[in-house]
Structure formats: structure tokens, C-alpha cells
Amino acid sequence: MSQQAPARSPPALPVSLAANPRLSAWLKFSSDGQVAISPGKVEIGQGIVTALAQIAAEELDVAPSRVQMVRASTAASPNEGVTSGSLSIQQSGRALRHACAEARQIFLQQAAERLGVDIDALDIEDGTISGPGNVTTSYWELAGEVSLDRDATPGVKPKVAARRTVAGSSIPRIDIPDKVFARPRFIHDQALAEMLHGRVLRPENARAKLVGLNEDGARSADGLVAVVRDGSFAGVVAETEHDAEAALAALRKGTTWSEGEPLPDENDLANFLKAQPCESTIIATKAAASPGAATRTIRRQYTRPYIAHASIAPSCAIAQWTGDRVHVWTHSQGVYLLRADLAIVLKLPVENITVEHMEGAGCYGHNAADDVALDAVLLAKGAGGRPVRAQWSRQGEMSDAPFGAAMAIEVEADLDAQGEIIGWRHSIWSNGHAARPGRAAQPALLAAFELENPFPRMISTNPPQANGGGGDRNAIPLYDFPSWHIESHRLTTMPVRTSALRTLGGQGNVFAIESMLDEIAAERGEDPVAFRLRHLRDERAKDVIRAAAARAGWKPEKRPGIGYGVGFGRYKNTGAYCAVIAEIEGAEDISVRKLTLAVDVGEAINPDGVINQIEGGAIQATSWVLKERVRFDRQRITSTNWTEYPILRFSEVPDVDVELIQRPDMDPVGAGEAAHGPVTAAIANAVFDALGVRVRNLPITRDRIIAAMELT
DSSP states (O other): OOOOOOOOOOOOOOHHHHHSOBGGGTEEEOTTSOEEEOOSSOOSSSOHHHHHHHHHHHHHTOOGGGEEEOOOBTTTSOOOOOSOTTOHIIIIIHHHHHHHHHHHHHHHHHHHHHHTSOGGGOEEETTEEEOGGGOEEEHHHHTTTOOOOSBOOTTOOOOOGGGOSSTTSOOOOTTHHHHHTTOSOBGGGOOOTTOEEEEEEOOSSTTOOEEEEOOHHHHTSTTEEEEEEETTEEEEEESSHHHHHHHHHHHHHTEEEOOOOOOOOGGGHHHHHHHSOEEEEEEEEEOOSSOOOOSEEEEEEEEEOOBOOOOSSOOEEEEEEETTEEEEEEOOSOHHHHHHHHHHHHTOOGGGEEEEEOBOSOOSBOOSHHHHHHHHHHHHTTTTTOOEEEEOOHHHHHHTSOBBOOEEEEEEEEEOTTSOEEEEEEEEEEOOSBOOTTSSSSOOOGGGGTSSSOOOOOOOBOOOGGGTOSTTTTOSOSSOOSOEEEEEEEESOOSSOBOOBTTTTHHHHHHHHHHHHHHHHHHHTOOHHHHHHHTOOOHHHHHHHHHHHHHHTSSOOOOTTEEEEEEEEEGGGTSOEEEEEEEEEESSSEEEEEEEEEEEOSSOSSHHHHHHHHHHHHHHHHHHHHTOOOOBOSSSBOOOSTTTSOOOOGGGOOEEEEEEOOOTTSOOOOOTTSSHHHHHHHHHHHHHHHHSOOOOBSSOOHHHHHHHHHHO
């Protein structure tokens, strides 16, 4: 009796298209030879508008110059949540590829009817549809006849990889000319008619409340339009920025604040994190098929500090009220999610709020862009219908925006008599890594906690492992160890405000895993590259390690004061593969001379854009490793300027060399956060190679090296 073949699952729409199936929400053709593409993901410096334009141009068979990318807005754009997690190509790109492929087919059907030819006889070149006998029409001629006001259908087949000519090529980024030639593109440069300027008053001490406010000085300031106060939220609205700054200074002189709440000891963060109440979760367990006998256990602790987003330009937003409706211009990464939180705070239906994206200073995580949007909305209530532009100060940006969470990570490895790893345990203590707007019944915006009737302060959570995890991101080893136990302890208190920073917990966990592997390899006297390859089964993982090692000439001849280290990771354990060879010099301070990277992102839509993202991530990670650390005493954040919170200078930027492994037949994954963990580990391992000192606490400064030497 023959067995019946199992039924195939029906094809499904890409996730973003399934959530927003109307084709007309994604693209519109005009009679003037242009196609407007409207994704829900936003440009934050990562070049995503260029890559998405390439996907659309490819599937529609039009020149990229015909593609007009529309900024995300809650008034018209598909709701794609938040631009984060290196998911724009995976989510928006797949949705656009499908939507454009289907639109192309719809237009071909209409052209076939108009021209009286078989649809299979038609070709499209730069939007012109032609057939036998030189009959032609175009998208632009048919735009008035074809309605895309219909839902996408599953089963549409985009172009096969071998036929793509635009996607997969390096074309110039379309957002760069405006920035090079100083044409207004950033929200900071936006000027609306009759626009006013706002500034918000905030305390120096953590969570201090405003208990007294004398407004007389501010009300006598030139150009003042309004003093706005609601509980501990207070600010000024004035005709010019200079007037707003002067009025704010005068208002500050009339304030009385409560003492605030104490902050932890920044020099003992590991013990602080371990002592706090927490929610403990077992992330993964694996039992050995044939348990071996452990003859010794190596235990190590690795830490990273709180890290600031440190956006070069402080956060900015514009808001304008018209009756009971408000329009907000923002560089938030999630316009719909921000709108949801604004609706809660303002007690308005979401239909009364329009949130429109404009580019701002890159942040790569949850910085103050959403907070300043609510500031602008509240200040604009006192503006009589005129738009109000609110901008934070450098001090505010460095002290009041959410930080990347500090982490303490303990790793234990059981070794058998031959020094082989037979057991692995990994424990993380950290605040949650996500407190973005729009994801809870309560708002996550700073001013919402300061109102006369305040909302409760949100305690950061961790995304589930299925979405990449938070503090536990990348904590499960990619290596083939016989057994492991991974657990995460998320703090349920939050004296220092934390939320999403690029990689979430991935940087800390890859640093810990890769450092521990290096320590074991060094004890065994085994080459660290060979040691990693021996413990990996994933051929794509092996390929990036081999490629980086070969490109760097691993391992160069030993020279005094020069060290080489390797690091490897796969973003979220499901995304891009990245391997790094770091070359450092240990003199008075550590300097990173060169980073050689190999990366595999599957299909690379814009190879130059991928390399740019990896280079940027490598440089940012270098800054984190060598310099960045939020400083505070027991009352306040003290690293509120570039002196107290130094970042990597141009003169300190290493040579970054990237090899991109092209896999056009594989689904694309994001590149933005792939480099950080591997670069961190590679630098730390290179420091050990150069100095014989293992620094397990970031950042790797002169003081940290001296402290590690004293423990050796």
C-alpha cells in the first residue's frame, strides 16, 4: 500500500506584507515616470533606503533613479514596527520584493490586454513594456488604469538570483548627496513657518522631583512665549533658540528639587548586579550523550559597563497642535510605536496623532528620540497652535537618555583529563535591554514619568529568544560542546535607566564566550583559530573564520608589544556570520592597528553598503572596548560631555579590512550588529597575546590592565 505524500503548506506572505497586505501602501506609480516606494522602516544612517530602492528597482525593472523613497509616516506608510535588530532587509526587503514582483505582474496583465499580445511575449526595460511588432506601453501610461488598491497574494515568485542586476550591485547611497551638500535632511535643520523653540528643565540628581518653581525670572526673559509645567515636567517655549536657552537658565534658578534616588557604586557593578532582585530564566540546557569525567573546572567572570548611545547631535523633535490633533516630526525608529505611547499619555485616539519620520543623528538603539518627541508635544500645548521644536542639550543626552545595560557574565567550563571541554555553564546578570515605546499598556517615555499624575517607570524587559533575546542574546554557544546550561537573571529594579543599545546583550556574551575559549586554547597551547574550527560544525561559520584568518595572514610573526587575537560570532545565532582578526599595539595605552573581518550575510543587496555597515560596527565596537563607560557617583550621572565620556577619535580609528562572502542564493540577513561582539573579543584576545594579561572587564583601559596585572 503506497503512502500518500504529506500535503505541502500553502505559501505565506512575508511577515511585514502579511501585516500590511495592501499593495498600494507599499508602492504607487505616477504618470511622470516615477514610482514612490513607502516602506515602514526608516533611515538612521545605515543606508537602508538605498538597499530597499534597489530591491524595488530590480523587481519592477526600472532604473533606480526612478524610485522615490517616501519617509515613514503613520498617515500613510505600512506599520513595520521599529527599525531595529538588523531586520530591515529581512522584513521590509522581503515584503517589497514580493509586492513589487506582484505589481509587475499586474501591470503586465493590463499591458497584454491593451496591446493584444500574450503576456509571456512582453518584456520590461526601465518601466517601458514592449512586445512583438514594436508595440509598447509603460507603467506610467497604465498608472491610471491599474489599481494597486488590493491585497497581496501568496505564491508570487520574484526574480531568481541569477537574473538580478541591480540588487547585488554596489550603487551610491541616495541619502548622501543632501548630507554632503548641506541640504536640509535632518530634523535638526527643519524649519516650519512660525516655529518656536522649546527646552525642558530636568534635575541633575537621579529621579529628583520638582518640589518648588519660581517662574518670575523666566517670565521676564526676552522672547518667552510660555512656561509649561505639569508636575515635575517643566519647560519653556520661546521665539528663538537663544531665547529658549536664556529662559531655561532663568527658570532653573527658581527651582527646588527633592534629593533623588541613590545610584549604585560604579566601581563594583558586578556585585551590585548580582545582589539585586531579579527574574531568573533558564535559556537553554543540553545533556551529554555520554557524560565524561571532569578533572577540573575553569571559572571566569566578564563584565561590561553601562554604555551611552552618545549620539553626535542631541535628540530633537517638532510638534504642532491643531485643535485636539497633533502632528509630530521625529527621528524615532518606530513611528507607530511612538504614536501608541503618545496616545496613552495624551488620552487621545491614535487617529488624532500623526507621527512622521525625519532623519536624525544616528543612534542604533533606543536613545532619546522618543523622549524628546513627547517633550515637544507637551511644550506645544502652550504655543497657541504654532509648531515647537524641542532639542535636548548635550548634558541631557548623556545623562537622561536610556543606556545600554551593564552586564556581569560568569562562564564555567568543565575539562576532562585531556583538557577537552565536556561541560559549559553561562550565567548573566543584567538589567533588561528593551524598554521601547508602544510595547506595553504603560508608556516608556521620560516625561510620562514626570507628570503630576505620573505613569509608573517602566522596568526594562528582554525580548524572547525567538526574537533574538536581550541580555541572553548570543549566550547559547555555537560551538559543539557536549553539554551546557545557560541562564539569565534580569534585574527587576532599575536605578540606571536602560533600554536597547546596538546588539543588546550580544556584545557582552560573545566577549565572554570568545575570551573563555581563548583562555582554554592558551592553556592547551593550541592555536585559537584551529581550536574554534575544531569545535564548529556549521560550515558557514568555519568559512568566515578561515577567510578572516587567511586575509590577515594568521598568524603573523610575533613582534614585541604587538598582539593578534581572533573573535567569532553569529548575530542572534540566526543572522550574519562574522569573524575578526585584531592587531593591537600595547604601549602606554592600547591602540588597535588593524581589524580584518570576514562576513556572510547571505544575499548582499548592496555589497558596498554591507561592508560600510561592518566597518562602522567594527569602529564603534573599538570605541566601546577601549574607551566608553558611563560614569556616575551616588547621586548623578557625571559623564555628561565628551571629556568625561570619551569616544574613539579619528586619529585612533584602526585600518578596517572586510571580506564579504557572497551567497546570492541565500536569504539576506542584516549586517549592522554582526561585528560588535567578535571585534570586542578579538581585541581583548589580542591584548592577552601582546601583554600576557587577560582583561575581563570592559573597557580595556590602562587602569584595567594594571589591575589585571596585579591579579596575575
